[in-house]
Amino acid sequence: MAYQEKETPEEKRERLRFEEQKRNPGGNFSDGVNRKYGGGLADLGWKGVLGLLILLIGGYIGYRLYVLGYFPW
Incomplete structure (x- = not known):
């Protein structure tokens, strides 16, 4: 818990993204497919x-x- 208090906002976003990928691998695949066709600025x-x-x-x-x-x- 002490480490999470010292982490930067970028590290926190990365940690949360990684946890979401572990919980929902199908959604991660869907996001990748949609990014391929849609892209973005x-x-x-x-x-x-x-x-x-x-x-x-x-x-x-x-x-x-x-x-x-x-x-x-």
Whole structure:
């Protein structure tokens, strides 16, 4: 019990996650399958999120320029 009082929040999250995996292995498998198909922004990291944001902003600017007639094709 004395160790749990000194553990950091990250260690506590890891310990709780491990205990949950031991109690519910089927749920852990389901989470893994769902993560594979769904993914998330956290999986990209900060560089991936920044790249996606730049791509979206660039696409929006290109779309607006096309709508305003700056690109005649």
